[in-house]
Every structure is written in structure tokens, then in C-alpha cells.
Amino acid sequence: MLSIRPKKSKMRRTKEEAEQTRAAILDAAVDVFSSQGVARATLEQIAKSANVTRGAVYWHFKNKTDIFMALYDELHKPFIQELVDGLEKSYDDPLRQLEKVCCDLTVRLEEDPHLQRVLSLFLLKCDYSGSLQVCQEKTRLAKEEKQATLEKFFAKAQAQGTLSADLDPKTLTMALNCFFRGIVVEYLENPDEFSLKEMAPKLFGVFFGKWR
Structure with a gap:
């Protein structure tokens, strides 16, 4: 046989x-x-x-645009999945969990040269002109998905009483997006100026500490 x-x-x-x-x-x-x-x-x-x-x-x-979006998915999907995995778990303090997720993702940037190159491409070196205009809708939907997931963390914290009900989850999400992006761009532009492994916990501690 x-x-x-x-x-x-x-x-x-x-x-x-x-x-x-x-x-x-x-x-x-x-x-x-x-x-x-x-x-x-x-x-x-x-x-x-x-x-x-x-x-x-x-x-x-299929084409160059398909490659571009595959690179985008390489960034977006793991980030969203990590957020979703965090939401599905039970924590006494959702804000601390979100802070940990943000720190872990940021530190990973320092440890992964490929991720640095891909993020530099999307954040510092490209625009959505020409053939890439068709990508704008997909990236917009991906951004909305990320924002909705982050809002759920803040809403969960409010439901558990660890975040003031007077605060707006949507506003907090926008603030976190700006803060997160600022850290990433600053590091990509000046990678030798500071260590994310050292500074990420301190920086996100400043951001999240304000709401405790």
C-alpha cells in the first residue's frame, strides 16, 4: 500500500x-x-x-493597489484583534487593560524593524493620490472600526465605575488616537532619541492617569 x-x-x-x-x-x-x-x-x-x-x-x-492594501491589513488587523481580545476578557479596570495594550503595541514597534518600515511608509511617506484614491474608503472604514472598538473600552470602564460617566467615550478615543499617533510619529522620525520600551509606560501613564 x-x-x-x-x-x-x-x-x-x-x-x-x-x-x-x-x-x-x-x-x-x-x-x-x-x-x-x-x-x-x-x-x-x-x-x-x-x-x-x-x-x-x-x-x-491583482495589482499595486492590492499590495498596498495587504500592507495596510498587516498593520490594522493585528491591532484590532488585540483590542477585541482585550474587550472579551474580564478586568476589574478596563482602563488599565487598555493602557497595557497600548504600551505593548508601542514597545513592539521598537522591537520590529519591519513594522517600523511599514508604519513609516503609511504615516510619513505616502498620500492617497492617483490610483490609491480607491483605498481611502477601506482605510476610512478601518479607522472607524478602530475608533468604535476603543470607545467600547471607555464605555466598559464607565459601566464598571472606574471612569466618570460625565466623560464622552468618543472624545476620549480621539484624544487617545492623537496621543498614540504622536508617540509613534515622534519615534519614527527620531528613533535614536528615546526608547519606547522605557518611555511608553511613562507616557501612557500620563495619559491614562488623568482619568483615574
Whole structure:
């Protein structure tokens, strides 16, 4: 009787190779988008940088916009999932839990060079002109999803009596977004000026300490 295990092993290896190729294309796209600008970058340049054929790029992505949005999802989905996971757990103080999530996500930036490059691309080096205009709606919806999830943390804290009912969760969410973005941009522009691992707990302590 013939064993089918080698076939399964080959299928698994093929899947892993496809995932590695996709990751290489996305990694190369960050460099090409950052150096050439998203509008001027081409799929040929991305393929060359990733050391793959143009056909391999088309196997994974329909076009340049598809690659751009895949990079955006790479940022957005883990962030949202971490927030949702936090909401589903029971904590005596939801604000402290949100503070911890914010600190952990910020410290991760210092530890992950790829994340630094992707965030630099989105926050410092690109606009949504030309072909990227079609991405604006998706990024707007993603931002609304993030804001709605953050608002639930503040509302949960109010329901548990750890946050004043007089405060507006929507306003607090906007304040946190501005604060968070400011820390990230400051670090990306001046990475040698301070350590996020050291400063993130202090900075978010200032923000969240005001509401306790």
C-alpha cells in the first residue's frame, strides 16, 4: 500500500513556499514604495527587489493597489484583534487593560524593524493620490472600526465605575488616537532619541492617569 505522507509533506512545503514568496513581495514593496513613492513604483521593481518573477507577483496580488492594501491589513488587523481580545476578557479596570495594550503595541514597534518600515511608509511617506484614491474608503472604514472598538473600552470602564460617566467615550478615543499617533510619529522620525520600551509606560501613564 502506497503511503500518501510524502504528498502531504510536499503540499505543506509548497504552501509554506507560497507564503514565504508572498511575504518577500510585501517586504520588497515596502522598500520600493518608500524609495520610489507609491505612485511611481511598478510591479517590475517590486518583483526585482523580491527576487521573484512578475508572474509570481500577479499570482498573489491583482495589482499595486492590492499590495498596498495587504500592507495596510498587516498593520490594522493585528491591532484590532488585540483590542477585541482585550474587550472579551474580564478586568476589574478596563482602563488599565487598555493602557497595557497600548504600551505593548508601542514597545513592539521598537522591537520590529519591519513594522517600523511599514508604519513609516503609511504615516510619513505616502498620500492617497492617483490610483490609491480607491483605498481611502477601506482605510476610512478601518479607522472607524478602530475608533468604535476603543470607545467600547471607555464605555466598559464607565459601566464598571472606574471612569466618570460625565466623560464622552468618543472624545476620549480621539484624544487617545492623537496621543498614540504622536508617540509613534515622534519615534519614527527620531528613533535614536528615546526608547519606547522605557518611555511608553511613562507616557501612557500620563495619559491614562488623568482619568483615574
